[in-house]
Amino acid sequence: MDKNEKINWDELGFEYIKTDYRYISTWKDGEWDDGKLTEDNMLTISEASTSLHYGQQCFEGLKAYRTKDGSIQLFRPNRNASRLNDSCKKLLMPQLPEEKFIDACMQVVKANERFVPPYGTGGTLYIRPFIIGVGNNIGVKAAPEYIFCVFCVPVGAYFKGGLAPVNFMISDYDRAAPFGTGQQKVGGNYAASMEPHKIAVERGFADCIYLDPATHTKIEEVGAANFFGITHDNKFVTPKSPSILPSITKYSLLQLAEEVLHLEVVEGDVFIDKIDEFKEAGACGTAAVITPIGGIEYENKLHVFHSETEVGPITRKLYDTLVGIQFGDIEGPEGWIYKVK
Numbered sequence: 001m002d003k004n005e006k007i008n009w010d011e012l013g014f015e016y017i018k019t020d021y022r023y024i025s026t027w028k029d030g031e032w033d034d035g036k037l038t039e040d041n042m043l044t045i046s047e048a049s050t051s052l053h054y055g056q057q058c059f060e061g062l063k064a065y066r067t068k069d070g071s072i073q074l075f076r077p078n079r080n081a082s083r084l085n086d087s088c089k090k091l092l093m094p095q096l097p098e099e100k101f102i103d104a105c106m107q108v109v110k111a112n113e114r115f116v117p118p119y120g121t122g123g124t125l126y127i128r129p130f131i132i133g134v135g136n137n138i139g140v141k142a143a144p145e146y147i148f149c150v151f152c153v154p155v156g157a158y159f160k161g162g163l164a165p166v167n168f169m170i171s172d173y174d175r176a177a178p179f180g181t182g183q184q185k186v187g188g189n190y191a192a193s194m195e196p197h198k199i200a201v202e203r204g205f206a207d208c209i210y211l212d213p214a215t216h217t218k219i220e221e222v223g224a225a226n227f228f229g230i231t232h233d234n235k236f237v238t239p240k241s242p243s244i245l246p247s248i249t250k251y252s253l254l255q256l257a258e259e260v261l262h263l264e265v266v267e268g269d270v271f272i273d274k275i276d277e278f279k280e281a282g283a284c285g286t287a288a289v290i291t292p293i294g295g296i297e298y299e300n301k302l303h304v305f306h307s308e309t310e311v312g313p314i315t316r317k318l319y320d321t322l323v324g325i326q327f328g329d330i331e332g333p334e335g336w337i338y339k340v341k
């Protein structure tokens with residue numbers, strides 16, 4: 001984007017915009033180099049890179065928030081650093097020191113400060129760190145070299161006209177295997193979700209809900225977000241499974257539900273044939289924030305929770321608390337906020 005071009009904050013969606021700088025570091029001969037910012041948004045890699053053929057790559061997603069006093073802050077970037085390392089471990093990729101991850105995110109946000117949306121617009125700067133296997137290799141084995149890159153794009157408020165519920169359908173397909181890579185943030189899971197997502201959108205739903213791949217009886221993920229439900233007796237319930245991505249938003253909500261809203265919290269099985277036990281439900285994640293679920297289509301019937309048009313009171317309170325902490329209006333638990341200095 002041209003240095004003098006003005007950004008229309010109200011028109012931002014979730015689209016790629018070339019910002020001014022990105023951070024790149026290379027791993028070779030057993031170590032990461034110092035890394036640097038660059039204006040070039042093109043990567044030149046070997047045609048025989050494992051990331052291109054065998055999916056040896058992983059990524060993260062987090063946001064920078066502009067606060068009322070004009071400062072900028074990140075939300076729990078240490079958790080993204082450790083999840084990236086879990087993904088690397090699973091795919092035989094090198095570990096990345098947490099300080100290097102956070103420093104890279106900080107450098108990218110500072111260098112692209114003009115793209116951090118003003119407080120009050122609801123917009124944020126979405127940060128996308130990733131690691132890819134590169135170098136010359138043809139067999140199915142770990143790459144000889146790796147690239148760690150962090151870039152960012154300004155994104156608009158997820159809900160432009162207020163918190164609006166959306167409907168989901170149950171997918172017949174799986175995004176991950178029972179003990180596969182569902183817990184890791186690796187590209188293959190997302191490739192597997194593209195067709196089910198398309199089918200759901202064509203049928204008029206926001207996305208699909210994946211059931212557990214072993215038995216297809218329990219709710220796992222809601223598109224690219226985690227699921228939570230509020231039972232009629234006010235329990236915050238969320239699935240636990242080896243094929244779900246451990247959402248940082250979800251674990252933050254579990255803590256806030258317990259400590260701030262004083263709800264009983266349960267991480268366990270969420271059977272699809274028992275969804276009428278919930279009076280409210282939502283999808284949560286960095287991009288989705290908290291998206292209220294109006295209804296879920298299951299066995300040709302739409303099971304509506306609170307309402308198809310209005311957000312429920314507990315979901316609203318969770319949303320206000322989480323977003324209040326992220327934008328610096330409410331003090332959160334210790335260690336959640338990292339100021340960009």
Ligand SMILES: Cc1ncc(COP(=O)(O)O)c(C=O)c1O
Pocket residue numbers: 061221223224225226245246247248249250284285286287
């Ligand atoms: C499959 C999937 N589940 C859940 C989430 C939510 O995770 P988080 O709250 O850490 O963004 C994401 C987004 O990162 C995701 O891609």
